[in-house]
Every structure is written in structure tokens, then in C-alpha cells.
Amino acid sequence: MDKGKLIVISxxxxxGKGTVIRHLLEVGGGDFAFSVSATTRQPRPGEENGRxxxxxxxxxxxxxxxxxxxxxxxxYVGNYYGTPREAVEQVLASGRHVxxxxxxxxxxxxxxRVPDALLIMIGAPDxxxxxxxxxxxxxxxxxxxQRRLKRAREELDLVGEFGYxxxxxxxxxxAAAAEIMGIVEGGESVFGSSKGKMQxxxxxxxxxxxxxxxx
Numbered sequence: 328m329d330k331g332k333l334i335v336i337s338x339x340x341x342x343g344k345g346t347v348i349r350h351l352l353e354v355g356g357g358d359f360a361f362s363v364s365a366t367t368r369q370p371r372p373g374e375e376n377g378r379x380x381x382x383x384x385x386x387x388x389x390x391x392x393x394x395x396x397x398x399x400x401x402x403y404v405g406n407y408y409g410t411p412r413e414a415v416e417q418v419l420a421s422g423r424h425v426x427x428x429x430x431x432x433x434x435x436x437x438x439x440r441v442p443d444a445l446l447i448m449i450g451a452p453d454x455x456x457x458x459x460x461x462x463x464x465x466x467x468x469x470x471x472x473q474r475r476l477k478r479a480r481e482e483l484d485l486v487g488e489f490g491y492x493x494x495x496x497x498x499x500x501x502a503a504a505a506e507i508m509g510i511v512e513g514g515e516s517v518f519g520s521s522k523g524k525m526q527x528x529x530x531x532x533x534x535x536x537x538x539x540x541x542x
Contacts (some may be wrong), residue, residue: 331424338449339433341460343495350504360418362427368375368406401432433483448489
């Protein structure tokens with residue numbers, strides 16, 4: 328039996344990663360499994376422990392990390408996020424693909440430890456959309472929104488570390504999921520040509536300049 332692929336999906340807050348992944352799981356059926364991460368942040372309305380995340384204390388998280396139980400982990404705006412190692416390895420050995428939705432810092436840890444992992448960054452068409460989506464949640468303070476926007480700029484600066492860039496347009500998350508499916512089935516890296524790099528510049532350079540007021 329062939330081993331499954333490890334698919335690492337990352338990107339700034341507000342780009343719609345969760346929605347894209349839900350469509351990908353629907354399209355992929357039983358061939359895909361979603362890895363539930365552990366986090367120390369508080370649950371949002373409607374989230375359940377063990378479904379979106381395993382919600383743990385900072386002390387418990389640190390103990391797990393020290394034991395080497397995390398495939399990767401990172402701190403993001405004051406909370407820890409990480410991927411339990413054993414569950415991922417078991418699913419991959421069964422031949423199913425595993426989807427990790429993790430922070431950019433954690434994605435780069437996985438890249439160093441699992442070189443054949445597929446690293447996919449999801450972006451939005453421009454920064455105005457990212458900000459609107461963050462504000463639309465209605466759960467973040469103004470200070471938190473500004474921190475997340477600042478962090479988004481830092482994360483997008485690392486887009487060249489990823490093999491693929493997928494833009495999630497409003498109302499088109501199914502198309503983004505289909506693009507990822509094509510990557511899993513053997514697509515070409517968007518960074519394999521100057522055209523891909525130019526597209527990234529067109530998508531992000533101007534909006535990133537607008538973000539300077541938040542720095």
C-alpha cells in the first residue's frame with residue numbers, strides 16, 4: 328500500500344482556509360483526513376473540542392512539546408498551536424492523505440522534518456478582503472485585528488518557502504479546493520516560473536504597502 332501524502336495548508340488569518348478545506352474534504356471523500364491540531368486559545372462560538380481543535384492549557388501543551396509529541400508547534404498572537412505526531416503518522420501509513428491546517432511557522436517546521444510534504448499557502452485577492460473577513464467575524468478586538476494584519480504581512484513575506492500559492496476568491500472556495508486537488512494529483516509548482524512570481528507581486532505588493540500604517 329502506498330503511503331499517503333502530507334498536505335500542509337497555511338496562510339494569514341482571514342483568507343478562508345477552513346472553508347476551502349471543508350470543500351476539499353467533500354471532494355476528496357475517504358481519501359483525505361483532516362488532522363485536528365491542539366491549541367491553547369479559547370474556543371470560538373460553535374467550535375467543539377476535538378472537532379476544530381483540541382483545546383488544552385498552556386502547561387499541558389508545553390509538556391507535550393517537550394516530550395516530542397508534536398510534529399510541529401508555534402506561538403501565534405499569544406497562544407500555542409501544534410500538530411499531534413502519532414495520529415498523523417498512523418493515517419499516512421494507512422494510505423490516506425492528511426491535511427494539516429497550521430500557522431506559517433509550523434509549516435516551515437514540517438518542511439524541514441518531512442521534505443516531501445506539499446506546502447500550500449492560501450491567499451486572498453488583496454488585503455482589504457483579509458481585513459473585512461477578520462472584522463466580519465465579530466470576535467476580535469481592534470488590537471487583535473491589527474496584530475493579525477501585521478502578522479499577515481510577515482507571513483506573506485515567506486510565501487516563497489511554499490511550493491504552491493492558491494488564491495481564495497470570495498464565493499469561489501470550491502474552485503480553490505479543486506486547484507488543491509489538482510496539486511495533490513501532481514500539479515506544477517506556481518514558483519517554478521517567473522510568471523508565478525510576478526503574479527504574487529501583483530496580488531500582494533500594493534496591499535502590503537497600504538498596511539504600513541498599522542506597523
